[in-house]
Amino acid sequence: MSVLLEKLRAIVGAANVLTEGDLGAWEQDWRKRSRGKALAVVRPGDTRQVAEVVRACAEAGTSIVPQGGNTGLAVGSTPDESGTQVLLSLQRLNAIRGIDAANLTMTVEAGCVLQTLQEAARNAGFLFPLSLAAEGSCTIGGNLATNAGGTQVVRYGNTRDLCLGLEVVTPQGGVWEGTSGLRKDNTGYDLRDLMIGSEGTLGIITAATMKLYPLPAAQLTAWAAVPSLDHAVTLLGLAHQRLGAGLTGFEVMGKFALSLVDKHFPALRVPFIDDASVPWCVLLENSDSESEDHARSRFEALLETAFEAGCVTNAVVAESLTQAHQLWHIRESIPLAQAEEGLNIKHDISIAVSRIPAFVAETDALLAREIPGVRLVNFGHLGDGNLHYNVQAPEGGDSKAFLRDHEDRINTLVYDAVEKFDGSFSAEHGVGSLKVDKLEKHKSPVALEMMRAIKRGLDPQNILNPGRVLRST
Numbered sequence: 520m521s522v523l524l525e526k527l528r529a530i531v532g533a534a535n536v537l538t539e540g541d542l543g544a545w546e547q548d549w550r551k552r553s554r555g556k557a558l559a560v561v562r563p564g565d566t567r568q569v570a571e572v573v574r575a576c577a578e579a580g581t582s583i584v585p586q587g588g589n590t591g592l593a594v595g596s597t598p599d600e601s602g603t604q605v606l607l608s609l610q611r612l613n614a615i616r617g618i619d620a621a622n623l624t625m626t627v628e629a630g631c632v633l634q635t636l637q638e639a640a641r642n643a644g645f646l647f648p649l650s651l652a653a654e655g656s657c658t659i660g661g662n663l664a665t666n667a668g669g670t671q672v673v674r675y676g677n678t679r680d681l682c683l684g685l686e687v688v689t690p691q692g693g694v695w696e697g698t699s700g701l702r703k704d705n706t707g708y709d710l711r712d713l714m715i716g717s718e719g720t721l722g723i724i725t726a727a728t729m730k731l732y733p734l735p736a737a738q739l740t741a742w743a744a745v746p747s748l749d750h751a752v753t754l755l756g757l758a759h760q761r762l763g764a765g766l767t768g769f770e771v772m773g774k775f776a777l778s779l780v781d782k783h784f785p786a787l788r789v790p791f792i793d794d795a796s797v798p799w800c801v802l803l804e805n806s807d808s809e810s811e812d813h814a815r816s817r818f819e820a821l822l823e824t825a826f827e828a829g830c831v832t833n834a835v836v837a838e839s840l841t842q843a844h845q846l847w848h849i850r851e852s853i854p855l856a857q858a859e860e861g862l863n864i865k866h867d868i869s870i871a872v873s874r875i876p877a878f879v880a881e882t883d884a885l886l887a888r889e890i891p892g893v894r895l896v897n898f899g900h901l902g903d904g905n906l907h908y909n910v911q912a913p914e915g916g917d918s919k920a921f922l923r924d925h926e927d928r929i930n931t932l933v934y935d936a937v938e939k940f941d942g943s944f945s946a947e948h949g950v951g952s953l954k955v956d957k958l959e960k961h962k963s964p965v966a967l968e969m970m971r972a973i974k975r976g977l978d979p980q981n982i983l984n985p986g987r988v989l990r991s992t
Contacts, residue, residue: 629660
């Protein structure tokens with residue numbers, strides 16, 4: 520191993536090969552559910568160095584774990600406990616290579632923090648719509664590797680839908696240059712889509728060309744109380760009809776989820792939290808290309824229709840950008856409030872929107888019957904069918920003991936219910952190492968063999984992120 524470390528130091532510089540001191544920022548996952556031990560944390564500064572590092576590791580037969588901002592939720596970018604894996608951090612590859620205004624694209628390196636990308640687009644007069652709670656620390660390379668979703672998928676799609684091209688280092692240390700930004704290129708297999716969502720198991724994304732959009736003339740946010748999840752689905756249908764492409768956000772939040780925000784962050788002032796008749800709330804965003812007056816009139820017409828239909832019982836429309844940010848901050852604080860309440864079990868599931876109310880009713884009752892006292896933290900992106908169906912330990916109980924005794928059972932109950940409703944156990948967080956066994960159970964044998972064939976064909980040494988997504992053989 521000492522020979523490999525010397526080669527790595529020669530490639531990236533001794534200061535960028537870390538083997539001593541506290542490496543927890545790289546070796547421990549964001550939720551602190553797992554901590555591994557790396558042979559070294561290697562921090563290349565450009566694509567050429569990434570390729571040389573990969574070639575050196577391939578020659579030594581040493582596996583590589585690529586990492587962006589280390590904000591993932593499925594333990595997919597931290598090393599195992601063997602002390603033999605190289606942790607390849609892409610954070611130094613953080614340049615914005617250029618903006619093509621006429622082509623509505625921005626080419627950025629993989630280590631570029633999402634918020635930096637958003638701000639650069641805005642400063643150039645454009646919108647980059649990917650938005651999620653970790654945007655101040657997650658990187659675009661990680662977003663692409665996991666095909667991240669976020670709050671505006673209902674209009675703009677997942678990260679895959681926002682990407683026009685990639686630059687990728689292969690498991691053999693070659694470089695595929697595919698950042699031309701073409702919207703039409705029908706020349707063979709779509710390598711871009713193959714790499715996106717592969718969680719660093721097929722190649723290492725070093726740069727990407729992303730789509731930009733015109734900045735909206737106005738953006739309005741409303742918070743609506745709805746009497747049931749069925750009514751929330753009805754409201755979503757009305758919003759599609761009345762707002763069309765202007766509907767850029769549609770989040771649903773259960774009463775208990777919001778009560779945790781009110782409990783742990785009372786300064787945020789959750790609307791309607793003291794109204795016992797409000798079991799669910801919806802956060803809507805309307806982006807308009809004409810004017811604020813036009814946006815407000817369409818929003819008010821939507822809410823008036825919704826009141827008449829009985830699917831909204833109360834609502835507030837933000838009167839300023841500050842108020843809108845405050846409403847979104849409430850929604851984004853739910854995971855933080857959960858953490859303050861104690862350890863919990865997270866589920867990132869997707870189900871056809873029309874079937875979500877029945878799934879929640881049936882699975883809520885199942886969990887309450889099988890594991891008395893559980894508290895259900897339901898919230899998520901109803902607009903695209905992605906629900907964060909999380910489970911909190913009983914109030915006043917030992918949350919560590921609860922996870923130890925019940926996590927496997929709860930996961931089985933939830934994921935079996937998801938399969939019954941023809942859904943997916945992972946909507947936007949990926950598979951990582953946490954859900955490898957779930958993929959084996961819930962994916963068809965044909966699909967699994969196709970995935971294994973792709974992995975064997977591209978990475979026959981199993982160098983890149985082994986044991987992630989697919990079980991190592």
